[in-house]
Amino acid sequence: MLxxxxxxxxxxxxxRPPRTATRAIPPAAARPRRRLLSxxxxxxxxxxxxxxxxxxxxxxxxxxxxxxxxxxxxSTTSFSYVWLRDHCREERSYHxxxxxxxxxxxxxxxxxxxxxxxxxxxxxxxxxxxxxFESTYESFFPWSFLAExxxxxxxxxxxxxxxxxxxxxxxxxEIAHDMPTVTYDEVMSTEKGVYExxxxxxxxxxxxxxxxPGTPEATEALIRRIAFIRDTHYGGFWDFTANLEHGDLAYSxxxxxxxxxxxYFTDPCGLQLxxxxxxxxxxxxxxxxxxxxxxxxSLLEATNPAAHALLSTVPxxxxxxxxxxxSLPSGVHLRPLVRVPVLNYDEHGELxxxxxxxxxxxxxxxxxxxxxxxxxxxxxxxxxxxILRSDEAQLWSQMxxxxxxxxxNLRVLHGRSAFTGERRLCGAYVNGDDYRxxxxxxxxxxxxxxxxxxxRAALDGxxxxxxxxxxxxxGKGTVWEDYL
Numbered sequence: 309m310l311x312x313x314x315x316x317x318x319x320x321x322x323x324r325p326p327r328t329a330t331r332a333i334p335p336a337a338a339r340p341r342r343r344l345l346s347x348x349x350x351x352x353x354x355x356x357x358x359x360x361x362x363x364x365x366x367x368x369x370x371x372x373x374x375x376x377x378x379x380x381x382x383s384t385t386s387f388s389y390v391w392l393r394d395h396c397r398e399e400r401s402y403h404x405x406x407x408x409x410x411x412x413x414x415x416x417x418x419x420x421x422x423x424x425x426x427x428x429x430x431x432x433x434x435x436x437x438x439x440x441f442e443s444t445y446e447s448f449f450p451w452s453f454l455a456e457x458x459x460x461x462x463x464x465x466x467x468x469x470x471x472x473x474x475x476x477x478x479x480x481x482e483i484a485h486d487m488p489t490v491t492y493d494e495v496m497s498t499e500k501g502v503y504e505x506x507x508x509x510x511x512x513x514x515x516x517x518x519x520x521p522g523t524p525e526a527t528e529a530l531i532r533r534i535a536f537i538r539d540t541h542y543g544g545f546w547d548f549t550a551n552l553e554h555g556d557l558a559y560s561x562x563x564x565x566x567x568x569x570x571x572y573f574t575d576p577c578g579l580q581l582x583x584x585x586x587x588x589x590x591x592x593x594x595x596x597x598x599x600x601x602x603x604x605x606s607l608l609e610a611t612n613p614a615a616h617a618l619l620s621t622v623p624x625x626x627x628x629x630x631x632x633x634x635s636l637p638s639g640v641h642l643r644p645l646v647r648v649p650v651l652n653y654d655e656h657g658e659l660x661x662x663x664x665x666x667x668x669x670x671x672x673x674x675x676x677x678x679x680x681x682x683x684x685x686x687x688x689x690x691x692x693x694x695i696l697r698s699d700e701a702q703l704w705s706q707m708x709x710x711x712x713x714x715x716x717n718l719r720v721l722h723g724r725s726a727f728t729g730e731r732r733l734c735g736a737y738v739n740g741d742d743y744r745x746x747x748x749x750x751x752x753x754x755x756x757x758x759x760x761x762x763x764r765a766a767l768d769g770x771x772x773x774x775x776x777x778x779x780x781x782x783g784k785g786t787v788w789e790d791y792l
Contacts, residue, residue, distance in 0.1 A: 362776050363379045363455070364378050364427060365378075374386050374389050375387055375389075377451075377454060379774075380776055381775075385455075385463050387459075387460070389421045389422060390420055392434055392449065393416050393434075394411065398447055398448070400442075400445065420436075420441070422435050423435045423436070423444070431449050431453070431454070432451075433449075434446065451775075451777045452779040455777055469766045469770070471658060472658045473658055473659065474762055475510070475511060475762045476510070476511060476512075477511050479703075480700045481699065481700060481704075484703055488509075488511070488514065488515045491519045492521075492530060495530060496530065502533050502534065503750035503754045513601075513716045514713060514714065515715075518711045519711075520583060522709040523585075524545065524547045527581070527583045528545045528734075531735075531738065535739065536738070537736045541628070544736065545734065545735075545736045547732070548732070548733060549731065563724065565693075565696075565697070566597055566598075566599040566696045566722065567665035567721055567722070568601070568662060568718070570717070570737075571626040571663050572626040572642040572644060572668055575740075576661070576663060578716065578717060578718060579714055579716060579717060579737065580736075580738075581738075582707070582713055582733055583713075583735060584707040584708060584731070584732070584733055586730055586732040588708065590729055590730045591730055594725060595704050595707070596713060596723075596724055597702055597704055597724055597725070598703045599702055599703070599722075600701070600720060601662035601664075601696075601719050604662075606659075608691060608695055612688070614684070615692065618681075618684055618685055619688050619689075620650075620652075621649055622649055622681070623646075623648055623649055623676055624649060624650060624664075624669060625643075625647050625670030625672065627643055643670075649663075662718065662721065663718075664721065672685065
């Protein structure tokens with residue numbers, strides 16, 4: 309059966325060791341001292357307070373430095389004037405079409421303060437002075453913006469929201485009984501069809517697309533419905549056989565264990581699509597393998613926390629060193645700028661990337677593997693591969709003309725069985741950022757409340773139920789939709 313994993317970020321982070329050992333916070337003595345602001349008082353305009361149940365502006369403990377907001381329940385949070393000026397969304401400070409900052413942040417005076425601050429049921433209005441920095445004008449900040457981005461102290465914390473991975477379904481081979489699938493016609497004919505396709509990829513890490521004409525042209529048109537094709541040393545859109553082109557085992561008949569592609573890139577490719585163009589009678593074997601890497605990482609953490617900790621912290625070298633070609637006579641000599649672990653987590657303890665290819669791994673050694681660490685790492689690797697190679701984890705399928713498979717290369721590992729005969733494939737990469745951008749846009753268009761984003765919907769609920777705040781920015785157009 310499919311299983312849904314929901315883990316609050318704060319609990320997950322507390323249970324595992326720090327993800328990065330190379331970015332320690334410097335001691336207080338080594339950090340630069342804060343520049344003190346001027347103590348010259350300013351006038352706080354009479355506030356039109358919001359209803360008693362809503363947030364309101366109160367006299368700050370240090371009114372020279374910033375403002376203080378009181379929320380329902382009595383808690384308070386403060387904002388510095390520099391922060392407010394830096395985050396103004398009026399047109400002179402923030403382009404309404406491009407949503408890019410126009411204010412030159414380093415030029416905001418460190419002792420900058422307004423002439424007046426007032427509030428009403430919608431939010432806070434700050435009147436900035438006429439000065440050498442700028443002419444006078446007024447900024448508006450919705451209560452929802454201030455509550456979402458409060459920092460002194462924060463009023464919405466990660467533990468208040470669902471895990472970023474809570475909408476993902478972790479699967480085993482049992483998913484073969486109900487594979488996520490869309491049709492070529494629906495993807496090609498409507499934006500809603502593209503949304504349904506990307507939604508499945510986001511949820512399961514992969515999706516099939518059936519009913520594709522058996523041509524490379526139709527397949528290329530399909531993947532371009534998502535975004536631009538990413539060009540690499542393999543080219544853009546591929547149409548290939550087992551001819552060892554590019555000096556890579558993908559262009560051979562040998563078995564490939566479950567792996568992610570382009571581990572040797574500083575920015576690995578996001579999506580990968582394959583479509584078989586040769587009939588099944590042309591070859592034997594060559595079955596496709598998929599493994600849910602996020603589920604594997606979760607299982608490793610639950611069953612072998614020490615192995616999980618090592619694979620989440622020890623950086624692994626990767627490379628691509630294939631022979632030259634007509635376009636690259638000097639050969640391929642790819643190395644990422646930064647070595648990263650197999651399992652990569654964000655600052656909230658959320659798994660964001662699995663990066664593992666045993667065939668493309670470089671030489672492990674040096675300080676990162678000093679002492680007993682090397683033997684421990686090999687033991688961790690055996691535990692990891694034991695999960696990846698278990699019958700339960702592996703989804704095998706026979707590829708066929710007319711049905712393509714697309715998967716998230718940062719989550720789902722893929723492989724294939726060995727084959728004999730002639731086997732022709734086509735496909736391409738898409739950048740992960742382009743894919744996620746496309747998904748966000750379609751979520752807004754078709755996702756309903758919260759734009760299909762569970763965390764956004766949960767944030768709206770916290771603001772509404774805990775503080776009586778609705779997300780809105782009347783009179784300010786669309787610049788307040790995302791609070792970028």
